[in-house]
Each structure stands twice: as C-alpha cells, then as structure tokens.
Amino acid sequence: MRLFFSPSRDELEWAADATDCDEHLLALLLMLKSYRRMGCFPALEDVPEMVVDFVRRAVELPDCSSACGRGRGRTPPTPPSARSAA
Known part of the structure; x- marks a missing residue:
C-alpha cells in the first residue's frame, strides 16, 4: 500500500495549497x-476504508478527519427553504 498510496512531499504541498x-x-x-x-x-x-486510513495517517491528519462526501450518497442536500416548508 505504501508504494501506491503514499503521497509525495510535492503532492501534499500541492493538495494543501x-x-x-x-x-x-x-x-x-x-x-x-x-x-x-x-x-x-x-x-x-x-x-476502501483501509486506504482512507493509510492516507490519513501518512499525512498526519486527525483520526476524526473524513474525506469530504465520503459515506454520503450522491443525493444533493435539501435546501434550507425546502426543509422549513416540510
């Protein structure tokens, strides 16, 4: 896993920026x-969760960090105006 999923220093700097x-x-x-x-x-x-955990640890992010959008369906969120009308 280290060979394929370890971000390089340049990749990490680019992504952080x-x-x-x-x-x-x-x-x-x-x-x-x-x-x-x-x-x-x-x-x-x-x-796979093991890949997410590996990358998270490789770049020293907190355990509570999850990839934005992970675990959510592809359904867009309900707009606030539609929620209040229901």
Whole structure:
C-alpha cells in the first residue's frame, strides 16, 4: 500500500495549497492517488476504508478527519427553504 498510496512531499504541498480544510485535503489526496493507481476517479465511498486510513495517517491528519462526501450518497442536500416548508 505504501508504494501506491503514499503521497509525495510535492503532492501534499500541492493538495494543501489547493484545499481549505483537512476533509478536502484528504479527499483530494485520495482522488489523486486513486487516479494514479487505477486510471480513474472512484466515488469517495468506493475507496476502501483501509486506504482512507493509510492516507490519513501518512499525512498526519486527525483520526476524526473524513474525506469530504465520503459515506454520503450522491443525493444533493435539501435546501434550507425546502426543509422549513416540510
């Protein structure tokens, strides 16, 4: 796993500059490393938990960090105006 999913220093710097929070950083690194390994961008929920944990630990993110959008379906959130009308 280390061979395929360990972010390089340059990848980490690039991703950190491109994101604004730990969750987005983790998600971007997961997409980058998955694309390099598989040649496609998987849905975040399809990335195995062991890969998520490995990348999270490799870049020293807190255990509570999860990839943005992971574990959620593809259904967009309900707008606040629609929630209050229900």
